Amino acid sequence: ETVMTQSPATLSVSPGERVTLSCRASRSVSVSLAWYQQKPGQSPRLLIYAASSRAAGVPARFSGSGSGTEFRLSISGLQSEDFGIFYCQQYNNWPRTFGQGTRVEIK
């Protein structure tokens, strides 16, 4: 299966800062890559699909980039509600797989 590896495991960031999360695939997933945000006690929420397209209603401060095996999620001007665990997921190869998540904490 395609192993998705996210880094770092945890980020502690001040409001207003720019954050970049990384996701690496063990083999190419083309641009079939999604990012989700999950807050405690909630279901995950789709942020980015097709590596760089924002889902409906997602603020423009969230952006995704990459292709093949290297991907990034950036949050510019982090806001207090942007905490949570962020997961990448590939949907190019079977079985689909998630990364282990990056926890973003607000300082």
Added chain:
Amino acid sequence: EVQLVQSGAEMRKPGQSLKISCKGSGYGFSNYWIGWVRQVAGKGLEWIGIIYPGDSDTRYSPSFQGHVTISADESLTTAFLQWTSLRASDTAIYYCARRGVANGSYTDFDTWGQGTLVTVSS
């Protein structure tokens, strides 16, 4: 409004069977893949499998194949996840999620159910 509403929390003993459900509304149920995702307490998301209700095409992760069965009933606009013999290690929250389409591209899971807590304990 597109919605997925899951059945309530369940408690079973090891070896018992269980079937949980996920009812879709607000869209053409038959034409969108629905997947299942497991989350053990304090852990990450695990992809279990996915079904296309229109033709029942189903794919499983090897990690779950043979232990769970995914099905769907178009007339009920409901997808199901079932076990015939539960283990304590199946204790987790199970989410269903719809694989969406936007601008001609799959979005993967654009809509999620609220989750079903399954507890397996003797």
